[in-house]
Amino acid sequence: MATTNHIAAIHTLKSQLQLSDGDYRALLLNLTGKSSSTDMNQAERTKVRDHMQSLAERMGVARPGRRGSWNGQQFARSKAIASPRERKVWALWLQLHRDGMVDNTSRAALDAWVTRTVHVSSLRFCTPAQLNTCIEALKEWHSRKPER
Template identity: 25%
Template structure:
């Protein structure tokens, strides 16, 4: 089952959308009554439509409906996320965000809460993993330009 389909059905249960309404929303948003093979964009469109039926359950408007975090202004934090993406794309790690790794390395809950010294510690650790796995080609820099 794809991530989009899992998310769609989880939100359908959360909003308590009945079968008939669910099929109508699918038809209106993606043009068919079946959720098989739905894309993430289609699932997000359907979820926004669910919120119209039960607005009290809708997420706050500042929350990103796609589940992604807002981009950080700190270049060191962005570097941590970029290095984590290299590891994800290489199949080394599964989680979307490096929160558990950051917590293990620095005791901070998220990369957004790190000091520059802690960021450098995490960056160096991620670079070592990338080099060990052979994903980086040895040209990953930490200096600011």
């Protein structure tokens, strides 16, 4: 039963990550040396599942999964997914909203601004240098706040 559950979870994650069959097989080969989840032992399936779950969480296509019992660490894990620089960008973005300089605080609005600023489709794909550029641009924008 556990074997079936792991294989089903791996295939669900493959779908969420929108992996082509070739990319999926390459990932399996890279992680375990085997190109099929049915050829793997339990430890290898667990390794693949955990790796794919981590990728899906970082890409924002899956919620953090429960590993072990609920002990209050679930919230801490979801917050830890964003880097300190990403959280700084969000903080500055929300400050601009509080100051009346940004109307829409959604992720899509921030990602659109990030695309225009550093030519990356989403904040979560920014490199540390690009995040620094975003932070400095938001600070500069905030410094142009009109006097009331």
